[in-house]
Amino acid sequence: METGVRIQILLKAFLPRPPALLAPAMAKQYDVLFRLLLIGDSGVGKTCLLCRFTDNEFHSSHISTIGVDFKMKTIEVDGIKVRIQIWDTAGQERYQTITKQYYRRAQGIFLVYDISSERSYQHIMKWVSDVDEYAPEGVQKILIGNKADEEQKRQVGREQGQQLAKEYGMDFYETSACTNLNIKESFTRLTELVLQAHRKELEGLRTRASNELALAELEEEEGKPEGPANSSKTCWC
Ligand SMILES: Nc1nc2c(ncn2[C@@H]2O[C@H](COP(=O)(O)OP(=O)(O)OP(=O)(O)O)[C@@H](O)[C@H]2O)c(=O)[nH]1
Numbered sequence: 001m002e003t004g005v006r007i008q009i010l011l012k013a014f015l016p017r018p019p020a021l022l023a024p025a026m027a028k029q030y031d032v033l034f035r036l037l038l039i040g041d042s043g044v045g046k047t048c049l050l051c052r053f054t055d056n057e058f059h060s061s062h063i064s065t066i067g068v069d070f071k072m073k074t075i076e077v078d079g080i081k082v083r084i085q086i087w088d089t090a091g092q093e094r095y096q097t098i099t100k101q102y103y104r105r106a107q108g109i110f111l112v113y114d115i116s117s118e119r120s121y122q123h124i125m126k127w128v129s130d131v132d133e134y135a136p137e138g139v140q141k142i143l144i145g146n147k148a149d150e151e152q153k154r155q156v157g158r159e160q161g162q163q164l165a166k167e168y169g170m171d172f173y174e175t176s177a178c179t180n181l182n183i184k185e186s187f188t189r190l191t192e193l194v195l196q197a198h199r200k201e202l203e204g205l206r207t208r209a210s211n212e213l214a215l216a217e218l219e220e221e222e223g224k225p226e227g228p229a230n231s232s233k234t235c236w237c
Pocket residue numbers: 040041042043044045046047048049059060061062063064065066089090091092146147148149150175176177178179
């Protein structure tokens with residue numbers, strides 16, 4: 001399993017990068033790059049979800065995220081190697097001005113509440129309205145009820161989570177970063193949704209790359225000198 005990179009970053013460093021990329025021509029470790037975002041109240045377990053997914057680790061202490069943080073992981077979905085950059089945002093109110101700047105670069109968003117906190121569930125409405133305001137149209141969303149292992153402290157029923165997700169047209173998972181419940185499943189599902197949403201765009205690029213490849217092969221057969229088309233051979237592979 002790959003270890004994610006944990007780096008505190010500056011807003012400036014994030015902004016200039018393009019939203020979804022084909023892999024650089026020479027690097028074959030992944031086909032596409034997507035950005036996912038974790039949002040929700042402070043303490044619901046966003047950092048723990050991320051650490052469980054990328055490093056298979058769980059920390060019982062709560063060290064509040066300052067601003068934003070990210071980790072990377074590559075997974076394979078439908079034969080496509082997807083490099084996902086997962087942004088963990090601070091839930092604390094005082095960082096909201098910074099964290100909202102990151103919404104517009106996300107292709108997928110996890111809205112996280114804690115099943116042992118009715119308040120964090122009620123706040124999902126507020127997080128959804130922030131997404132509507134700051135995220136790009138067509139961003140994919142999943143609702144997460146974390147800390148599902150805390151059954152004795154449960155304040156939010158599973159059906160309440162399902163109902164809310166239905167209202168907003170989202171998929172829903174109850175997860176536990178502590179016991180590793182539904183972690184891989186929820187991250188894979190959001191990645192699948194993003195892939196589906198970008199399928200047309202990706203197919204277009206794939207078709208163009210394969211057309212250029214076919215042209216290059218034809219030119220080779222005909223003994224023509226290699227043209228620039230050959231340079232994109234490794235664009236989609
Ligand atoms: N029992 C249980 N505790 C969890 C789970 N996930 C996280 N926690 C605990 O909840 C606390 C908060 O977790 P964090 O991941 O730091 O929360 P956060 O949402 O990132 O918080 P901020 O960075 O302040 O926004 C920590 O003490 C974690 O150990 C879980 O699935 N089950």
